[in-house]
Amino acid sequence: MCLDRIRNKDLLDRVCSPKEAAMLIKDGMNVATSGFTPSGYPKAVPMALADLVKETGENIKINLYTGASVGEELDGILAKNNLLNKRLPYQTNESLRNSTNNGNCEYLDMHLSHVPHYTKLGFLGKINVAIIEAVAITEEGHIIPSTSVGTSPTYIQMADKIIVEINTSQPLELEGMADIYMPKKPPFTRAIPIMMPNDRIGTYSIPCEIDKIAAIVVTDIKDNVRPLAPIDPISEKISHNLIEFLEKEVESGRLTNELLPLQSGVGSVANAVLAGLNNSSFRNLVCYTEVIQDSMLDLLDSGKVLFASGTSITPSSEGLERFKENIKYYKEKIILRPQEISNHPEIIRRLGIIALNTAIEVDIYGNVNSTHIMGSKMMNGIGGSGDFTRNAYLSIFTTPSVAKNGAISSVVPMVSHHDHTEHDVMVIITEQGVADLRGLSPKERAKCIIENCSHPDFRPLLRDYYNHALKNKSKHTPHTLDKALSWHTRFINTNTMHVD
Secondary structure, three states, X not given: OOXXXXXXXXXXXXEOOHHXXXXXXXXOOEEEEOOOOOOOOOOHHHHHHHHHHHHHOOOOOEEEEOOOOOOHHHHHHHHHOOOEEEEEOOOOOHHHHHHHHOOOOEEOOOOOOHHHHHHHOOOOOOEEEEEEEEEEEOOOOOEEEOOEOEOHHHHHHHEEEEEEEEEOOOOXXXXXXXXXXXXXXXXXXXXXXXXXXXXXXXXXOEOOOHHHEEEEEEEOOOOOOOOXXXXXXXXXXXXXXXXXXXXXXXXXXXXXXXXXXXEEOOOHHHHHHHHHHHHXXXXXXXXXXXXXXXXXXHHHXXXXXXXXXXXXXXOOHHHHHHHHHOHHHHHXXXXXXXXXXXXXXXXXXXXXXXXXXXXXXXXXOOOEEOOEEOOOEEOOOOOOXXXXXXXXXXXXXXXXXXXXXXXXXXXXXXXXXXXXXXXXXXXXXXXXXXXXXXXXXXXXXXXXXXXHHOOOOOHHHHHHHHHHHOOOOOOOOOOOHHHHOHHHHHHHHHOOOOOO
């Protein structure tokens, strides 16, 4: 009966099957879950809900709130079975992405730091049921999270009912890695007392009212972690350009060889860019970020990084096994915080974070699109990139200069969707070079981005567009509006941005 994991004996009679727990979920409910890129998310109950609907034929659609992206066993299976009415705040699942783009599921793309705040203020409606993966429940009934913290503390606080999935595949040694601190609502907010990334300011477990726990499900389903692509030559070159830029910042006296706390986005390109730091001259680094991937574990193992603060452990399957095998070591090097702390603007600004995020496309004036393909097709979402970009000491975006085997230029006259404006973006890096935009006017930025970051195959076209735009009467941010998005239109019509 997992007595080492369910330590409050009064809760033992609430242990039930996934199907029995799933029966608590009704049509139209707001269901909030643990999980962050995809780590520490519930699996047994969502799968049971899909099976239950198939069995009964009942028409159920729910609004699903998480911390960030989760696995196939949660939003994937619910999307496939048409059980989602609305989803927020971030996703990476193909079935859900298709459901969103064909209009079957409404999708609310949000800054991740806003999610717990909006939830506590009631902006997102009542949380009817929260489903939380845990490694254990304490004697007091408090919940010890597994490999992610995310928005779980807020969902537990605000939910009417809570279903706990005790996952025995998650090591008990995770107990003690979390640091749970929850700011109060305005006007009672106070300064968050984090002065260094390794400061502990909270508790190991998430406070929970015992009476709210309606069901406990014991499972051993492992996280369906994403594989990371091998580091390719383009990513290596981007990483080299990043390191060269940071070395110049050290030479100028704006940084020391220990840099400042690092944040890195998620995915294979971000992982590859961060991996390059292992071969750099920088030392005694620290990280204040969201997600801890394989390259972060490599940096911790080599001693290049001394400490990492995040909200989720999300390595590849091989990295996850390494993490579990060496969890006692990593427990001394890693803190997992609620995402309203890991992504909090106050702390990002105070610590002077160097933010490294990826772009889908950038335009010649420094605006960044990180969410939409060709302006309308949602890819994943903004995630935490906006939280860090707006408040960072250095905001850096990386992207290969071309996509789709060279058919798409990642540097365009005007981005087809704006996520990060020119006012927040300081540096753009491709495999072609670095555009340092600090202190530059729009026209100066355009020349810098075109000459340093665009691919040679598209550079003449970008120069032509810019020079043509300069002939217009308004010359502060020159644009020719009937041609600004013509590159995207050309790709939609011909499958290439190249001119025939």
